Amino acid sequence: MSTVLPNGSLTQAAERKRGIGRALVKSIREYPMVYLGSFIVFVLIVVAVFAPWLAPYDPTKQFANGLTPDGMPVAPNHQFLLGTDDVGRDELSRLIYGSRVSLEVGIFATFISLVIGTTLGLISGYFGGVIDSVIMRLTDVVLAFPFLLLTMALVAVLQPSVTNVFIAIGVQGWGTMARVVRGQVLAVKSFEYVQAERAIGASTARILFRVILPNVLGPVIVLAALSVGFNILAEAGLSVLGIGVQPPTPSWGNMVSEGLLTYRFAPWMMWAPGTALLIAVLGFNLLGDGLRDIFDPRTTTHG
Amino acid sequence: MAEPLLRVKDLKKYFPIRRGVLQRTVGYVRAVDGVSFEVERGETLGVVGESGCGKSTMARSILRLIEPTAGEVWFEGENLLRLSGSSLRHMRRQMQIVFQDPYASLNPRYSIGYTLEEPMIVHRLHTPAERKRRVRWLLERVGLDPDYAKRYPHEFSGGQRQRIGIARALVLQPKLILLDEPVAALDVSVQSQVLNLLEDLQDEFDLTYIFVAHDLSVVRHISDRILVLYLGRMAELADAEVLFVDPLHPYTRALLSAVPVPDPDAKRERIILRGDVPSPANPPHGCPFHTRCPVAMDVCRSEVPAWREVKPRHYVACHLY
């Protein structure tokens, strides 16, 4: 087959290309959630990274014509596509810049939980015994705190800032990860090929990281995607409680929170940030749920 | 007489049973309860017993894949149970294992080539090119196409996988291989092929085998001597031919009567054991076999029979002798 004329290989390449296209269509049909979710996440990242180029104005600039003569926010018009807020700033620009806080907190907090949770879960599951009991009790303690209340306390003590918000969210979010990883390790550990590794003289570190970790990765990725969405909401919740990222830095949580005071006379201030939050979180949840269906065909959410 | 390759002395593995508020240990499952034997260089020792008699636990305890509770395992003048960390890992080069389940014992994420190469990587042997060459050569030795190195376990049948498992055990050029029911999970037609392969490899590489099986017919041809275990204890040990012709322990006789005989006219008394194997958590007093023994006497219920050499090279633990 491959020993044909030069133009033969050309058609082959074209065929392969068409094959890839067809395979792509097929896989989109099979996993629409993953693709839709990835698309949303991708757009979100692009918006956050290129915010300075995408935003029409400086998000903190208070426009003279951004307020009506009697000091009210301006409804959406051709200059301010999403209207202005109660101090005359452009809502669209604030929305675009606000994606940065959400994404930063969502991702970094998840990263912190991921590192702590995976490490403790691996250790707990692999070594068992006293170590396991201690780590699992620690997990119980972390999971016992109502998430938002403890985060409130932590941020209040640490002083609100983007870094402190994601640290506070991250250091508590690892409980579920640790439990899931531990469960997975216990399942993998019972496979004979893990004993086979010991039989050939592999070290504990090698077994943990090269044999067990890859098996744990699937569920961890799913949890991580879902946890980014959850953490974005947690950050927004902190803003509503007044201890999130501090003004004038634009964040979607702060914008929703401003909406609480202004929805009666400026409903556009409420619609935009809430919808943005919904789409962003939905993107990560679609991704997480879709990946779960792939990794574990037994628990399809579609029945 | 030369020092045997492996000397196991009073090996014990008790699994604690925990109960109650503080998870106190209330008893033990005596999976292996004082097993001692020697294995000469180049011989094959068959180990036979019903499922749950502790033979698999014994094999894994010898390799310390499971930590034994007590005992000594001397291999080439070193007590394995005293070794720790890196010296133990180093020692593992000398003794390998082939697992029962060829589906569970190969990592599905590793290609066959990597599975076979990994032991050499772990022990930092050879250059990458030499390792690849050795993998291909080994695949050929166990009767597989060297190009299979690129494939993954799910592409193979049970028999082929078991050949891969055997190749993995050979990679490090060990002296001793523990075969933990290596053919129990295979079709009968494939079993004999794998058994023949094991015999060929033994000759070629001067290997010593401990062959664990739950049925005597499998070990008959491959074994030089056979050890019969019951409830984690030794019942009988003899040369293979002797054991088949002149079994002493009633348990061995019962096992033998279950072995099919090719001659349809052969008349033979079929001994059917009553009841199930008692729980190793609560073994019977006296001889562990007395609850099912067709010829049990009063003494069997009260005293543990001693392990004695009743004929040359023929050991048994039974009050009849």
Add this chain to the structure above:
Amino acid sequence: MLSYIVRRLGAAVVVLFGISLVTFIIAFAVPADPARLIVGAKASPAIVAEVRHQLGLDQPLPVQYIHYVWRLLHGDLGTSYVYNMPVASLIGQRIGGTVLLAVACWLAELIIGIPLGIYTARRARTWIDYAVSALALVGISLFVPWLGEVLLYLFAFKLPVFPLGGTGGIRHLILPALTYGITGAAVYTRLLKSSMLEVLGQDYVRTARAKGASEQRVIWRHVVRNALIPVVTVAGIDIGTLLSGVVLIEVTFNWNGLGSLATEAISQLDIPVIMGTVLFTAVLVVLFNLLVDILYVFIDPRIRYD
């Protein structure tokens, strides 16, 4: 079984100890000097030192911790810097509102979630099922205060059916409960659906059908009853999530409860009140979970507790 309960109690005590340690460490890490907060910025250093001594802040940390736990065991959560009142009585004043709201929210999510779960399980793989699944995903992704805001805008402002927030009776409760119900129901819908589908595949369901039981009887007597077990578990255990949600609902709807107490305390840096409410709610969660676990021993005979 008794040993299981005792062990479970022991674990709860360990967790409670951990909680006290965490709150103590966080409170200690506060950069502001509590004594200075009490006497004000203008007080002389001598007075600050005096107050520090009174509060026991000049003693070594482990000693302070032991005193802290000792006081906790006697129900003393400290004294508010701002109100100059025991934190326990502040919590006592507000707890009623939070409990009322939490129960309403909890019922709302069950009332919305469980029927939807049963309904979609019986119509698995139809467009209704897909539509509900999609809605469930949206529900989970909604930001609670925002949904509250939207509902207030639509049903209290544009269509003045309900009050614009505030503490009160049934009319005041409906929008907050609905807000939480919409976001929380999805969890139950999904869980019940998947557990019903699992039960539907069981042999005893096939047996019931083979016996000629009517479909209604099979669904209600055999399937729903068994499928509800995991749902009840989650409903019982998820009180931590409920409390976090209730905090946001309280702030959104201007409801008088623990959440608004904590939020006010944060804006005033009233550390004893912040830590007191956090500790109190955490202990509530642990005790509640303990209760659910122990009740389970009596409810579900299938679980062995050895």
